[in-house]
Amino acid sequence: MRGPHNLWRLIRTAGTFEKTGAMDVVLDQLNAPRELRIAARVLGWPFKWLGFAGDPALPPVTRAITALGPSYIKLGQILSTRPDFVGDELALQLRVLQDKLPPFPTDQAKAMIEADLEVPLxxxxxxxxxxxxxxxxxxxHQARLVGDxxxxxxxxxxxxxxxxFRRDIDAFYLGARVIEMLSSSARRLRPMDVIAHFDETVQQELDLRTEAAAAGEFAANTARDEGFRVPGVEWSLSGRAVMTLDWEEGVQMADLAAIDAAGHDRAALSERVIAMxxxxxxxxxxxxxxxxxxxxxxxxxxxxxxxDFGIMGRLDEYTRRVYAEILMGFIRKDYRRVAEVHFEAGYVPADRDIDLFAQALRSVGEPIFGMDASRISMGRLLAYLFEVTERFGMETRTELILLQRTMVVVEGVARTLNPHMNLWTAAGPEVERYIRENLGPRALVRDLGKTLRVLSRFGPHLPRAVEDALRRPDPKVAEVARRRAAGRPWLWFGAGVVVASGVAALLQVL
Ligand SMILES: Nc1ncnc2c1ncn2[C@@H]1O[C@H](COP(=O)(O)OP(=O)(O)O)[C@@H](O)[C@H]1O
Ligand SMILES: [Mg+2]
Known part of the structure; x- marks a missing residue:
């Protein structure tokens, strides 16, 4: 939806940022280049009177964003998880954005449900x-099912x-485009990427079937995790605009007094949050x-x-293994190995100096592992690690930032439950189990098994391939085949290595 309303929305945004004093804060925090500062002022200052005043009790940025409405709140929240885009300070300020709004009337909710599910409530x-x-x-809302x-x-x-959201996101795209056009150095802030990421995230949240599917997948994965539960999804009562889940009784995790009153063991809960x-x-x-x-x-x-399964994170198997090895290297204080893993995985360009990199990694690990166990933070370790790897040319990866950010939040929840929580006793067994099952000989056997399964899919073609190879070829073709075959010893050697390592691994396991 292009049109003048986008420009109008931008002007009101700039006006609101001026009026609330948020403009200065944001421009400073983003370290915005001069052209951008001038443009923001031109767009904001004369239209200050058009801006929303917001709640003067809030700090400037929070005040401006809350006044501008849901999409701005959501953008602010998402940016708070992306210090790589907005810088640490601003991320911290945005984190306090409360996603609380006055509710809409129950009758409207009922109408939405009837329209979406096409049945009378x-x-x-x-x-x-x-x-x-x-x-x-x-x-x-809480409800009771007809029937049971x-x-x-x-x-x-x-x-x-x-x-x-559609309307505001269009205005955000326009804003991003204007910023990129105005200033080449502002491109470093990747405004279009930021908005595209926001757009993608929000589109998922605007369809509750996505969240229901996430709840379903998560429930299936965790069904056998003792002491952890995910509510079941009522698929027949869920649609684009409605999601129905089993009601979960219990006390809020934030309510420490209620947790104590119910007689729960806070220290145990604290460790379990981390472990899970x-x-x-x-x-x-x-x-x-x-x-x-x-x-x-x-x-x-x-x-x-x-x-609440609106935001879930995924890590592929390879990344998980790499990070388990990195963590292991840190725990053993083998910084050289941590550096090597980064190079082997291709995370850090091969032309960087591995010794300098290992030294930088030591500067990340030593201060953290030197701490008292009740203060150690894996979230912080990852944050420092990403700072260093970025300096050495590693590309920022959204899923890792999400992991790191969540780690910080989870540690916060755990330490609120029990300020003396020892991260190693909570995390150690999980990390060790993963490493035992995924980096040792058992993993090798499993990998080989997978490889064989893939190869076996070619099974039906193998006899024919052998036959073709053995059939006496005519002389002209023979010459070509002979030359090709010259490369074959290597193939046999490769196969030999695979088989030998498989046997070796088996022997270790048995
Ligand atoms: N299945 C449930 N059982 C009990 N309470 C729930 C359930 N789902 C949500 N709630 C309550 O509603 C609140 C908001 O739900 P949530 O899914 O977190 O929505 P939002 O995405 O708006 O944060 C929760 O904090 C919880 O108190
Ligand atoms: Mg929630």
Whole structure:
């Protein structure tokens, strides 16, 4: 949707940033180049009177963003997880953005559900409460199912939210394009990438079927994790704008007094939060990436319940192995090995100096591992590590930043539960198990098994291939074949190595 309304929206944005004093803060934090400062002023200053005043009790950036509405709040929240884009200071300020908005009327929620599921509400729910929580994109109601009377949680999108986001995102794209046009040095901030990332993330959240699918996948992965639970999805009562989950009783993770009153062991919960997060990230490569206290509950039986599957993270198997090895290297203080892993994985360009890199890695590891165990932070270790690897030419990877950011949040939750939590006793067993199962001989055998399975798919073609090879060729073709065959000893050698290492691995396991 192009058009003058985008420009109008930009002007109001700039006006609001001027009026609230947020403009200076943002330009400073982004270290914005001169051309950009001038443009922002030209767009903002004369239109200050058109800007929203917002709540004067809030700090400038939070105030401006909250005044501008849901899409800005969401953009701010997403940027708070991307210090690589906005810098550490601004990320910290944006993190305090509360995703709380006044709820919309229950009648509107009911109308949304009936329109989306195409059934009268009374035919599916015997009870339907007023909202229990409301955020920028959706709100949650408690309901009872007709029939068995089971309690469920019903999440409903805000009416018109998809349109509102579409409109604002178009304005964001325009803004990003203007910034890129105005200043070549501002391209370093990659404004178009930022908005594209935002667009992609939000599109997923605007379709609750995506979240329902995430809940389903996460529940399947974690079904056998003792002491951890994910509510089941009622697929027949879920659609684009509605998601119905089993209602989870229990106390909020933020409510320490209630946790104590219910007699739960906070130290145990604290370690389990860390262990579960690591297990999901390492074992499944699929983790809850928004694990703040508001999205966690403690069930009456002491299980940790995860809620809100709007932001999930994925790590492929290769990345998980590389990072397990890196972590292992840090724990053993083998910085040279940590450096080598980066080079082997191609994360750091081959022309960099490995010794200098190893030295920089030591500067990351030593201060952290020298700390008292109750203060060690893996999230911080990763943050420092990424700073160094970036300096040595490694590309920023969104999924790793997400992992690191969530790690910090999870550690925060764990330390709130138990300030004396020792990260190593919580994390150690999970990391060790992963390494044992994925970096040792067992992993080698499994890899070989996978390779053989792939090869075996060519099985039906093998007899024919052998026959072709053995059939006496005519002399002209023979010459070509002879030359080709010259390369074959290497093939046999390669096959030999594969088989030999397989046998060696088997011997070690047995
Ligand atoms: N299945 C559920 N059982 C019980 N309470 C729930 C359930 N799902 C959500 N809630 C409540 O609603 C609140 C908001 O839900 P959440 O999915 O986190 O929405 P948002 O994406 O808006 O943060 C939660 O913090 C929790 O208190
Ligand atoms: Mg939530």
């Amino acid at each position: 009374s035919s599916i729910f015997s009870e339907f409460s007023d909202p229990v929580a409301a955020a920028s994109i959706a709100q949650v 009377g089971r309690k469920v949680a019903v999440k409903v999108l805000r009416p018109g939210i998809a349109r509102a 997060f690591l297990r999901h990230a390492l074992r499944d490569g699929y983790f809850h990436a928004d694990m703040h206290q508001g999205n966690l509950k403690v069930a009456p039986n002491g299980d940790i319940v995860a809620l």
